[in-house]
Amino acid sequence: MHITDILSRDETSFSFEFFPPKSPEASERLFETIKALEPYAPSFVSVTYGAGGSTRELTHDLVVRIKDTTSLIPIPHLTCVCHGEGEIREILERYASAEVSNILALGGDPPRDRPDYDRGDDAFQYAADLVGFIGEFNRAGAHPSPKGFGVGVAGFPEGHPATPNRMLELDYLKAKVDAGADYICTQLFFDNHDFYDFRERCQLAGIDVPILAGIMPVNSLAGMRRMAELAAGARFPAKLMKAVSRCGEDAEAVRRVGIQYATAQCADLLDHAVDGIHFYTLNQSDATRQIFANLGLKNSVAATAV
Numbered sequence: 399m400h401i402t403d404i405l406s407r408d409e410t411s412f413s414f415e416f417f418p419p420k421s422p423e424a425s426e427r428l429f430e431t432i433k434a435l436e437p438y439a440p441s442f443v444s445v446t447y448g449a450g451g452s453t454r455e456l457t458h459d460l461v462v463r464i465k466d467t468t469s470l471i472p473i474p475h476l477t478c479v480c481h482g483e484g485e486i487r488e489i490l491e492r493y494a495s496a497e498v499s500n501i502l503a504l505g506g507d508p509p510r511d512r513p514d515y516d517r518g519d520d521a522f523q524y525a526a527d528l529v530g531f532i533g534e535f536n537r538a539g540a541h542p543s544p545k546g547f548g549v550g551v552a553g554f555p556e557g558h559p560a561t562p563n564r565m566l567e568l569d570y571l572k573a574k575v576d577a578g579a580d581y582i583c584t585q586l587f588f589d590n591h592d593f594y595d596f597r598e599r600c601q602l603a604g605i606d607v608p609i610l611a612g613i614m615p616v617n618s619l620a621g622m623r624r625m626a627e628l629a630a631g632a633r634f635p636a637k638l639m640k641a642v643s644r645c646g647e648d649a650e651a652v653r654r655v656g657i658q659y660a661t662a663q664c665a666d667l668l669d670h671a672v673d674g675i676h677f678y679t680l681n682q683s684d685a686t687r688q689i690f691a692n693l694g695l696k697n698s699v700a701a702t703a704v
Contacts, residue, residue: 399471401500401548401580404441405608411441411674412695413583413610416681418445418456427681428460434683436468438690441674444502444583447475452509454489462496473550474498477506478528483521486531494541500548502583503528503574525551526573533578551575553582553609555596556633568603581607583676586614586625588659589635590666610674611667615685616642616656618649657685661692668693 405411414435419425432443443464447457457474464472476489493501505525508515522528529549536546551574554567561567571582582605587593593611600609616622622642625632638659645651664675677686 399499400543400545401442401473401550402545404471404548405581405674408441408674410668410672411608411610412438412690413440413442413444413674413676414686415444415446415676415678416460418448418453418460419681420453420456424681425460429463431679431681431683432464432468432470435679435686436470438687438695440470442471442473442500444473444475444676447477447504447506448509458489458492461493461498465496465498471500472498473500473502475502475504476528477504478520478522478525479506479508479517480512480515481520481522483531486521486528487535490532490535490547491540494535494547497542498547499543499545500550501532502550502552503532503579504552524570524573526570526577529574529577529579548580549578550581550583551579553584553596553600555584555587555592564599568599568605571600572603572605575605575607579607581610581673583610584612586612586632586678588633588638588663590663590670592633593667593672594670608673610676611672612676612678613660613663613667614678614680615660615689617653617680617682617685619652621680653685657688657692660685661689664689664693 416428416432419428445457445461445464447453461472461474464470474493476486503525517523522531529551532547532549535541541547551571553571557564558567561570575582584593584596597609614625616638619642622634626634641655641659642652645655667675679686
């Protein structure tokens with residue numbers, strides 16, 4: 399199903415993100431997670447794409463397995479870095495032949511083992527270029543669906559780390575939408591005011607596609623540190639830091655605080671008519687299931703019983 403049809407159907411979308419496992423054992427554990435979350439009937443699930451395409455085959459295989467063996471609608475991530483035009487076309491053709499209907503188009507990061515990688519070798523320098531290419535692919539009739547691929551792009555409520563000029567950042571985001579993006583999925587954030595300000599600035603910039611809010615519950619002190627390193631310098635509000643610090647070394651208490659905080663975030667977002675909430679699950683189901691139950695969402699009782 400095309401993403402525009404999904405988002406038109408669901409008054410508020412709820413979606414989950416997974417990353418491709420690197421071993422058969424991890425793959426089976428992930429599918430236990432997916433089966434636990436399937437009864438929640440998410441609007442879609444997304445599958446990440448490793449830096450520089452390092453999980454290219456793993457991402458493809460997971461997306462196809464989800465599509466073929468579950469009722470879920472998978473959306474693969476696709477990045478520009480370390481790819482030529484022919485490689486991107488081949489990836490799109492494989493997804494089209496598997497009747498995958500949507501792509502999340504990203505700029506991407508170079509692999510960590512190639513910090514000096516020259517982006518000049520890439521066919522597409524920016525996500526907007528990739529979005530435009532997918533549009534050309536669609537217009538050429540290369541996808542079996544008349545609508546072609548639906549396309550999502552990333553947004554950054556706390557600011558893009560590579561673009562400190564926030565006005566220029568919105569220009570870049572609008573370029574992605576003008577190139578054909580159907581929706582925006584944001585990076586994780588912990589202060590809803592950052593999201594509301596971002597949403598209003600998008601409106602002022604003439605960006606009128608749905609904006610899905612990215613939520614990741616804190617599940618450990620180590621996880622917080624990793625988020626700060628990887629998630630574009632995620633900003634932790636003092637309120638959250640105080641709550642976590644009161645837990646001391648009690649890991650279970652930290653997890654409970656993270657779930658409570660994320661639940662409050664989601665409740666406030668729903669009260670402010672968010673278009674959708676996208677959960678970064680870290681390939682685990684417990685926190686997301688608990689948040690659904692806390693919010694009283696429609697499928698929580700049935701899913702908890704599974």
